[in-house]
Amino acid sequence: MLLSKFRLDGRGALYEQLARVLKRAIVEGHFRPGERLPATRALAQQLGLSRNTVLTAYEILRAEQLTVSSERSGTKVADIDLPPGFTSPPAQVPPQSRYAARLRKLPVSPAGRVREEVRYNLQADPSFLRDMMRSWSRKLAAAARVAGAHYPDPQGFQPLRIAIADYLARRRGVVCAESDILIVGGAQQAITVAARAVLDEGDTVVIEDPHYHLLMEALTAHGARIVSVRTDENGMVTSELARHKARLICVSPSQFPSGAIMSLERRVELLDIASRQGSWILEDDYNSEFHFRERPVSALRSLDFSGRVIYVGTFSKTLFPSLRLGFIVCPPGIRDDLCKVKRLDDLGSPAVEQAALAAFMRSRHFEKSLRRTVVALQHCRTVFVEALRRHCGARIAIQETHAGTHLVVWLQGLEYSQLTRLRELGVARSLGIYPMHPYYRKPPDRPGLLLGYAGLSAESLERAAELLGQCLDDLEGERRGR
Amino acid sequence: MLLSKFRLDGRGALYEQLARVLKRAIVEGHFRPGERLPATRALAQQLGLSRNTVLTAYEILRAEQLTVSSERSGTKVADIDLPPGFTSPPAQVPPQSRYAARLRKLPVSPAGRVREEVRYNLQADPSFLRDMMRSWSRKLAAAARVAGAHYPDPQGFQPLRIAIADYLARRRGVVCAESDILIVGGAQQAITVAARAVLDEGDTVVIEDPHYHLLMEALTAHGARIVSVRTDENGMVTSELARHKARLICVSPSQFPSGAIMSLERRVELLDIASRQGSWILEDDYNSEFHFRERPVSALRSLDFSGRVIYVGTFSKTLFPSLRLGFIVCPPGIRDDLCKVKRLDDLGSPAVEQAALAAFMRSRHFEKSLRRTVVALQHCRTVFVEALRRHCGARIAIQETHAGTHLVVWLQGLEYSQLTRLRELGVARSLGIYPMHPYYRKPPDRPGLLLGYAGLSAESLERAAELLGQCLDDLEGERRGR
Numbered sequence: 001m002l003l004s005k006f007r008l009d010g011r012g013a014l015y016e017q018l019a020r021v022l023k024r025a026i027v028e029g030h031f032r033p034g035e036r037l038p039a040t041r042a043l044a045q046q047l048g049l050s051r052n053t054v055l056t057a058y059e060i061l062r063a064e065q066l067t068v069s070s071e072r073s074g075t076k077v078a079d080i081d082l083p084p085g086f087t088s089p090p091a092q093v094p095p096q097s098r099y100a101a102r103l104r105k106l107p108v109s110p111a112g113r114v115r116e117e118v119r120y121n122l123q124a125d126p127s128f129l130r131d132m133m134r135s136w137s138r139k140l141a142a143a144a145r146v147a148g149a150h151y152p153d154p155q156g157f158q159p160l161r162i163a164i165a166d167y168l169a170r171r172r173g174v175v176c177a178e179s180d181i182l183i184v185g186g187a188q189q190a191i192t193v194a195a196r197a198v199l200d201e202g203d204t205v206v207i208e209d210p211h212y213h214l215l216m217e218a219l220t221a222h223g224a225r226i227v228s229v230r231t232d233e234n235g236m237v238t239s240e241l242a243r244h245k246a247r248l249i250c251v252s253p254s255q256f257p258s259g260a261i262m263s264l265e266r267r268v269e270l271l272d273i274a275s276r277q278g279s280w281i282l283e284d285d286y287n288s289e290f291h292f293r294e295r296p297v298s299a300l301r302s303l304d305f306s307g308r309v310i311y312v313g314t315f316s317k318t319l320f321p322s323l324r325l326g327f328i329v330c331p332p333g334i335r336d337d338l339c340k341v342k343r344l345d346d347l348g349s350p351a352v353e354q355a356a357l358a359a360f361m362r363s364r365h366f367e368k369s370l371r372r373t374v375v376a377l378q379h380c381r382t383v384f385v386e387a388l389r390r391h392c393g394a395r396i397a398i399q400e401t402h403a404g405t406h407l408v409v410w411l412q413g414l415e416y417s418q419l420t421r422l423r424e425l426g427v428a429r430s431l432g433i434y435p436m437h438p439y440y441r442k443p444p445d446r447p448g449l450l451l452g453y454a455g456l457s458a459e460s461l462e463r464a465a466e467l468l469g470q471c472l473d474d475l476e477g478e479r480r481g482r
Numbered sequence: 483m484l485l486s487k488f489r490l491d492g493r494g495a496l497y498e499q500l501a502r503v504l505k506r507a508i509v510e511g512h513f514r515p516g517e518r519l520p521a522t523r524a525l526a527q528q529l530g531l532s533r534n535t536v537l538t539a540y541e542i543l544r545a546e547q548l549t550v551s552s553e554r555s556g557t558k559v560a561d562i563d564l565p566p567g568f569t570s571p572p573a574q575v576p577p578q579s580r581y582a583a584r585l586r587k588l589p590v591s592p593a594g595r596v597r598e599e600v601r602y603n604l605q606a607d608p609s610f611l612r613d614m615m616r617s618w619s620r621k622l623a624a625a626a627r628v629a630g631a632h633y634p635d636p637q638g639f640q641p642l643r644i645a646i647a648d649y650l651a652r653r654r655g656v657v658c659a660e661s662d663i664l665i666v667g668g669a670q671q672a673i674t675v676a677a678r679a680v681l682d683e684g685d686t687v688v689i690e691d692p693h694y695h696l697l698m699e700a701l702t703a704h705g706a707r708i709v710s711v712r713t714d715e716n717g718m719v720t721s722e723l724a725r726h727k728a729r730l731i732c733v734s735p736s737q738f739p740s741g742a743i744m745s746l747e748r749r750v751e752l753l754d755i756a757s758r759q760g761s762w763i764l765e766d767d768y769n770s771e772f773h774f775r776e777r778p779v780s781a782l783r784s785l786d787f788s789g790r791v792i793y794v795g796t797f798s799k800t801l802f803p804s805l806r807l808g809f810i811v812c813p814p815g816i817r818d819d820l821c822k823v824k825r826l827d828d829l830g831s832p833a834v835e836q837a838a839l840a841a842f843m844r845s846r847h848f849e850k851s852l853r854r855t856v857v858a859l860q861h862c863r864t865v866f867v868e869a870l871r872r873h874c875g876a877r878i879a880i881q882e883t884h885a886g887t888h889l890v891v892w893l894q895g896l897e898y899s900q901l902t903r904l905r906e907l908g909v910a911r912s913l914g915i916y917p918m919h920p921y922y923r924k925p926p927d928r929p930g931l932l933l934g935y936a937g938l939s940a941e942s943l944e945r946a947a948e949l950l951g952q953c954l955d956d957l958e959g960e961r962r963g964r
Contacts, residue, residue, distance in 0.1 A: 012652035020655065020784075027785060064780055065746035080750055093815035096680040096729075096762070100819045103826075137626030140834065144619030149802035170494035175502065185667065185828035192827050198578040218826040247578075264547035268562055280578070298546055302502075303509060320631035322833035333575035337582045344585075344700040345674050345827070346667035351804035352622065353832055 014049060015056035022057060026066050026077055037067065037075045098201070102221050120464040121432035124257070124406050124452040133320070135365065136356070143356035150351075154343035156183025156327070157354035163361035164313070164327055171367075172285065173298030174311065176329050182338050183349050186326040187284060187314040191215055193345065194310050194328065195222040197337045198248055198280050206246040208236050210439035212256050212284065224248070228441045231255050233400075235262030238269040248280045249273075253300045254287040257439050257450050258408060259401025267300055274308040280331070281309045289318050289370050290377060290404020307331040310338075315357065317405070318370060325349060325357060377404055377454060384453045384461040391469030405454035408436060411447045418475060419447045425474045431467040496531060497538035504539060508548050508559055519549065519557045580683070584703045602946040603914035606739070606888050606934040615802070617847065618838070625838035632833075636825035638665025638809070639836035645843035646795070646809055653849075654767065655780030656793065658811050664820050665831050668808040669766060669796040673697055675827065676792050676810065677704040679819045680730055680762050688728040690718050692921035694738050694766065706730070710923045713737050715882075717744030720751040730762045731755075735782045736769040739921050739932050740890060741883025749782055756790040762813075763791045771800050771852050772859060772886020789813040792820075797839065799887070800852060807831060807839060859886055859936060866935045866943040873951030887936035890918060893929045900957060901929045907953040913946060915953075 008017040025031055037043075040058060044051040058075050061067040069075040095101035147157070155161070161178035168174040184190045191214075199205065201223030207216055209228035220226055227244050230237045235255050251270065253262040262270075274281050283300045301311040314326035330338045342348065360366050384407065385398060399408040414422070419435055426433045436448035453461055490499040507513055519525075522540060526533040540557050543549040551557040577583035629639070637643070643660035650656040666672045673696075681687065683705030689698055691710035702708055709726050712719045717737050733752065735744040744752075756763050765782045783793040796808035812820045824830065842848050866889065867880060881890040896904070901917055908915045918930030935943055 009651070009657060011648065011657065016652060016655075020657065023655075023784070024787070027787060078746070080747060095819065096816060097678065097682050097685075099678045099682075099823070100680070100816070103819055103822045106822075133626055133631060137623040140626050141619045141623035144615055144622050147804055149615060149804050151798075151803040152806070166493065169491070170498060173498075173502065173505075175491060175493065185831075188826070189828035196579065196581045198582070200579050200581075203579075214826065214829070221823075221826050264560070265562060302505070305506070305509060316633075321633040322629055322631050324634070324828065324830065324832040334578060334582070337577070337585055340585045340588075341581070341703075344670070344696065344703050346671035346806065347696070348806065349667075350806040350832060350835055353835070 015053045015060070018047070018049065018053060018057035019060040022061055023064070023066060026061075031077045033077050033079045033081070035077050036073065037061075037077065039074065098223065099221060102223065106217050106220060118427060118432040119430040120460055120467060121455060122449075122451040122453065122464060123432060123434060123455065124450055136319070136360070139356040139360050140352060143359060144352045146359075147351040147355040152348040152351040152354065154348035155339045156181065156349065157351060157358060160354045160358035160361070161327075163358050167361060167367075168299075168313075168329065171289070172313075173302035174329060175302075180330050180332070180335060182328045182330055182335075182342055183354060184326050184328060184342060185324045185346070185349055186316055186321075187286060187312050188214055188218065189342075189345075190310075190312040190314075190326055190328050191218050191282070192222070193338055193341045194248075194280075194282055194312075195219060195224070196341045197334055198310075199224055203247040204244055206241060206244055206249045208251060208255060209441050210255075210257055210436070211250070211441075212252070212286075213439060215250055215284070216441075219248075219250075231258060231260060233260050235260050235266055236270065238266045238273065241270070241273050242277075245277060246279050248282060250282045250284065251300065252284040252286060253297070254285070254402060256284070256286060257406065257436070258399065259287075259406075261297055261402050262300070267303055270300070271304055271306070271308065275306045279308065280334075283309050283311045285311060285313050286317055287404055290374060301329060304331075307333055310334075318366070319357075319360075323353065323357075325353060374404070380453050380456070380458055380461055381407070383458040384451075384465060387462045387465030388468070391465045392472060393469075395469075395472050399448075406450055406452040409449045409451055410436075410444075411449065414447055414475075416443070416447050418479075421478070422471055422475055425471040426467070429467045429471060431464055431471065433468065433471075497535045497542070500529070500531065500535060500539035501542040504543055505546070505548060508543075513559045515559050515561045515563070517559050518555065519543075519559065521556065580705065581703060584705065588699050588702060600909060600914040601912040602942055602949060603937065604931075604933040604935065604946060605914060605916060605937065606932055618801070618842070621838040621842050622834060625841060626834045628841075629833040629837040634830040634833040634836065636830035637821045638663065638831065639833060639840060642836045642840035642843070643809075645840050649843060649849075650781075650795075650811065653771070654795075655784035656811060657784075662812050662814070662817060664810045664812055664817075664824055665836060666808050666810060666824060667806045667828070667831055668798055668803075669768060669794050670696055670700065671824075671827075672792075672794040672796075672808055672810050673700050673764070674704070675820055675823045676730075676762075676764055676794075677701060677706070678823045679816055680792075681706055685729040686726055688723060688726055688731045690733060690737060691923050692737075692739055692918070693732070693923075694734070694768075695921060697732055697766070698923075701730075701732075713740060713742060715742050717742050717748055718752065720748045720755065723752070723755050724759075727759060728761050730764060732764045732766065733782070734766040734768060735779070736767070736884060738766070738768060739888065739918070740881065741769075741888075743779055743884050744782070749785055752782070753786055753788070753790065757788045761790065762816075765791050765793045767793060767795050768799055769886055772856060783811060786813075789815055792816075800848070801839075801842075805835065805839075807835060856886070862935050862938070862940055862943055863889070865940040866933075866947060869944045869947030870950070873947045874954060875951075877951075877954050881930075888932055888934040891931045891933055892918075892926075893931065896929050896957075898925070898929050900961075903960070904953055904957055907956045908949070911949045911953060913949040913953065915950065 008021060011017065040051055040054040044054045062069055066078055067075050068078050095104055160183060161181040164181055165176055165178045168176060184193055199222060203224055205219050205224040205226055207226060207228050208231050216226060229240045235253060236251050285299050299311060301309045308331060310331060311329035315323055328338060388396060388398060395412055397410040397412060401408060423433055434450050436450045437443040456464060490503060493499065522533055522536040526536045544551055548560055549557050550560050577586055640660065642665060643663040646663055647658055647660045650658060666675060681704060685706055687701050687706040687708055689708060689710050690713050698708060711722045717735060718733050767781050781793060783791045790813060792813060793811035797805055810820060870878060870880060877894055879892040879894055883890060905915055916932050918932045919925040938946060
């Protein structure tokens with residue numbers, strides 16, 4: 001009999017499973033409208049189920065109007081007109097929107113984690129605040145009782161916005177009102193929210209080269225025409241900006257991932273061009289706190305007196321990435337637009353985590369832990385740089401940067417073609433290393449590595465540098481062997 | 483002297499405040515390039531600050547390259563070329579994208595909360611799970627230690643996806659793999675993610691009338707051409723669909739806000755039309771759990787064997803709105819697109835809350851508390867309906883619905899023009915009531931109210947019904963008085 005084709009799927013109660021099987025059989029036309037279903041007793045026996053199970057399954061079908069039953073004629077399939085071809089299997093479909101078409105054409109993201117488990121993973125994502133999760137969990141529990149169950153303010157929890165405005169004035173030189181701040185789900189959402197507010201398909205956007213790849217992907221998917229502008233040791237080369245007449249200029253004044261700090265001259269020129277051309281500037285201040293100079297350089301936004309800068313801050317670096325909280329300091333002219341975009345996107349970020357973060361910032365735990373982190377990072381960096389020099393010598397050139405959680409290291413005399421092999425050798429020695437060129441649109445002349453040191457202890461970094469030296473030896477050995 | 487124009491803003495340390503004031507003075511051209519800043523001692527005296535404060539402020543300016551200093555000539559403004567008009571005040575700007583232009587034209591959202599504090603607030607947002615916040619806070623604290631600090635899987639925390647797939651099979655008749663599930667920030671984000679995956683500007687979307695207004699707003703902002711289709715006691719009138727050739731059809735089979743349950747015939751017709759026209763169906767299953775029949779009707783998705791239904795579930799109703807978690811069951815053909823959209827939108831939802839929710843669902847606390855809630859809601863409903871009949875009698879008609887958290891009540895013999903006054907009378911008696919017509923594109927013939935009963939106790943509902951009766955008396959009195 002037909003039912004043998006359909007197997008119970010093992011999910012939930014037996015009567016539910018049976019009801020699903022029968023439903024599918026009806027919808028697929030194995031029972032025709034008006035046809036009688038098997039007698040419950042017979043079916044139960046055939047399937048080795050209790051009669052009650054079958055009765056309950058039939059009751060479900062009746063409740064969902066798929067069958068009718070009468071005392072006289074038992075249970076019959078209802079008189080529903082099931083169109084032919086109703087159950088044609090789902091095909092892989094072509095892209096269903098221009099956005100989807102662009103998505104499908106995106107290059108594979110760089111710098112995915114090494115798939116294999118490696119002991120010494122020099123990835124760029126920081127994970128140095130393990131202790132923080134403990135104190136964070138306490139804050140969360142307290143916040144859950146405070147935050148309230150209702151829809152949050154789509155612009156963000158007000159005490160959090162106040163805490164951020166205060167923090168920005170003290171630490172980043174940015175003076176703004178809490179009403180200028182919009183809480184978003186990390187820097188990534190800031191980018192997509194801003195894109196909707198100021199960009200149409202086909203509009204030109206300038207990004208830096210190198211750049212944060214998910215910025216490029218999100219703007220490409222949005223339909224922007226992306227052009228890139230070189231960076232050097234003073235950050236974005238602003239003299240190249242004017243000819244692009246960009247609608248949006250994306251800049252990280254602590255340049256990601258090169259670590260170069262944008263000079264004041266360039267900052268002023270950038271602001272001037274934006275003001276004259278009517279461009280918007282998206283300032284990604286991702287690395288603000290992890291600098292090893294006496295004081296952090298103020299944000300570009302602190303010089304923006306003509307309201308062109310969309311300032312983006314995130315807690316992914318200063319707290320932890322899985323938090324997914326960040327913020328925009330909105331220029332007054334488009335503040336309402338940005339807030340409305342966020343509201344229609346997701347009605348606002350989760351209330352409990354916002355309340356916890358507000359408490360965390362207010363308690364000054366946040367800044368205390370930042371200070372401790374900066375000291376720890378500086379120590380790690382010193383140890384790592386020294387160990388790299390010792391173990392890798394002249395085979396690498398360490399770039400002078402102010403980036404606070406990773407190093408950029410250029411591989412001397414190596415070809416791009418050898419990079420994949422070097423990474424494999426790394427995995428064999430339980431070392432995860434990451435190439436630099438995927439962050440560029442125009443790859444640099446020589447291959448390089450982006451080595452995150454924030455996730456490992458000083459001892460592990462010492463060992464990682466040693467392993468890198470051994471991998472370079474291995475590579476050299478293989479080349480000679482050939 | 484010039485500085486008197488600039489007031490310290492009281493934020494952070496005095497030297498930071500002074501540095502900001504001086505910076506602004508330089509940028510605005512009150513000190514010209516090459517000009518000497520006042521001697522530190524003199525400035526300190528003039529402003530009543532310690533000399534150290536002034537020295538530190540000058541040091542900040544130097545670090546930010548705004549000044550240069552030498553022993554011989556003190557501190558001078560650096561030779562930067564500040565363009566004229568650099569500080570023109572930010573004007574209100576015209577919309578900067580077509581998206582923003584559409585945003586600005588959106589009608590004001592209906593059903594905002596009554597601004598005044600009222601004791602008996604019959605709003606539609608549920609808030610009946612106050613106790614749940616306590617057990618939720620424990621789950622959260624535990625989850626913070628489990629979830630990990632790294633970037634979450636953009637598709638969603640896998641144990642949560644598994645728990646949802648299991649739940650859907652048991653409770654909603656939906657059989658899917660965890661890999662078909664995408665975790666999003668509530669139903670609202672599901673809508674905007676789906677829109678990007680399947681809709682271009684100008685594409686036609688069918689929505690129900692009445693409908694969830696933020697669905698309409700989000701799709702309008704996206705640039706869709708919205709057409710609406712009538713609903714009756716069997717849900718969406720599917721015979722009206724064919725002529726619209728919509729790319730996307732948005733339906734809530736437990737119709738929001740009317741509460742009508744879509745009949746099987748209509749469901750089958752809808753699926754057939756979608757399959758023949760190549761339309762996508764967005765099923766908003768918002769009200770699935772709060773029904774007062776023996777069993778909930780299975781989701782439309784449970785009949786969708788041709789992969790056209792984008793099923794949207796949310797925990798805003800079953801847990802609480804401030805959680806901001808929901809999910810999409812993706813049709814196979816566009817699953818990867820939907821997941822990529824979410825990734826580029828915000829890199830995934832917060833990990834800790836996902837881990838907490840997974841634990842909550844696994845522990846069956848979730849379904850236990852749902853069952854308790856349904857019983858409590860049914861009691862509230864019965865009390866409220868009876869009290870309304872007693873106190874308002876023939877002046878209202880209570881619509882027969884299966885909606886689980888609100889009633890729809892039509893006002894007999896009242897004009898739309900009297901509705902605003904009725905709401906004012908409500909506020910005067912500390913009663914918050916909400917009109918029905920803003921949920922419609924074509925307002926119904928007579929005015930109606932959407933009365934949420936999930937936020938109040940049975941006693942309060944009794945009193946609220948009495949107050950509504952008194953308000954209707956008041957209105958009658960005023961009319962006679964004229």
